[in-house]
Amino acid sequence: MDAVTVTDLVVDRGRRQVLNGLSFAVPVGQVTGLLGPSGSGKTTLMRAVVGVQQVRSGEVTVLGRPAGSPDLRSRVGYVTQAPSVYEDLTVRENVRYFASLYGMRSPEAEVAIADVGLSDGAGQLVRDLSGGQRGRVSLACALVGCPEVLVLDEPTVGLDPVLRVELWGRFHALAAAGRTLIVSSHVMEEAGRCDRLLLLRDGDLIADSTPTQLRADGRSEDLEEAFLNLIRAREDVAA
């Protein structure tokens, strides 16, 4: 079953077309990685999936409903690329507020705070946290709603390797519990941790694959190199 299906999605931002007719599906219960260089359209695509992006044409369906439908709002969680939490509240106050919006209570908030490794600093104002810590608060505010679909825009940027591995462990645990995760990154090293991969470049989907398949198609064990090989192959065809 697919949690998200996208058909011929075209999005304009400013005067430019930034997504050029994408079609793909995201299966339930897996971690799908959205990879691509800066400016390739990852954030735009995620915004379309959560229903906050105006689209020119095409369809985005989430859990069988048009993206952004009111009844999806409690079932889809979104973590924006820049941490979007209240700087003048403590970690705990932030997570509790978002918990209440999803009909959850303080025990769930404490669990979400622990999941991102911030239990010790739960009483600190977000203003006094480092960039990476703020990102984790932002993540906790989405985790606390236990959404069926989690859309995470570069959630591991600025984190140390230990914490990054821990978080990827959590993502896979959530997927194993039947949740669907869409995680963007521009670090190819993280691509290897995904169940499926979507590769974006300049608003085109150049691969909808798995890490294993991508290594085979790109004729390299190194995912970054495989990605580059794929791009070169495409450009040769185009030329």
Place this chain on the structure above:
Amino acid sequence: MTATTTPPVRAAATHLSPRLTAATAARVLRQLRHDRRTIAMMLVLPSVLLGLLYLLWKDVPTLPGQPSIFDRVGLTMLGIFPFVVMFLVTSIAMLRERTSGTLERLLTTPLARLDLLLGYGLAFGLAAALQAVITVTVATTVYGLDVTGSVSLVVLIAVVDAVLGVALGLLASAFARSEFQAVQFMPVVVLPQFFLCGLLVPVDQMAGWLQAISHVLPLTYAVEALQEVGRSAAATGTMWTDVAIVAGAALLALALAAATLRRRTS
């Protein structure tokens, strides 16, 4: 209703929810609580400024049979302070929601747009109530402000004025791209209403076209309501009509502000 056919319990989206409105108001008040200086200014500043007006007119003689100038101006200011302060505070707070990305995020949650706006109205309305109680108490005891009617009506009008300020602040923030712009909306929205509200020149002595403008500006009704309380011991029908008009204007501004909150942006 049988348990087997009920879908998993989930918060209903887009419908107004008193629970989510209250959670949002509590969140706004918590933000305020971490900002001691703003609280102090909000609660103390109106009393201090009123003291300045008191000293200004203290030794100016009044005509026999007329209320003193301070009684008239001071009473009016009790309605104008909360309006101005809450307009400023809210337009900045809402602009921060927009620029920090929290607004976009909130719009992806089950929170209805009106829940968010009413949450702000409730939070700053409560803050304004506290502010009004303090200011009215200081005015009547320390500065000897004379109010013929009930001081609790003065507090009520001050709170309705504050809610009007909140609603206009929420609306104005939609048109500001930066905090510089947001602050400049203060003179745009507040000063014309202040000039034409009937405090500087009674409305019936203005030129006809100015009267017409004055009659569509909500602060005029707030000032009239306060003057009614200042004049008569019992609450008058005019006063209640005025309060209703101010409250209606606040609701209208909230509805317009909700319309400016677009879930989908380009």
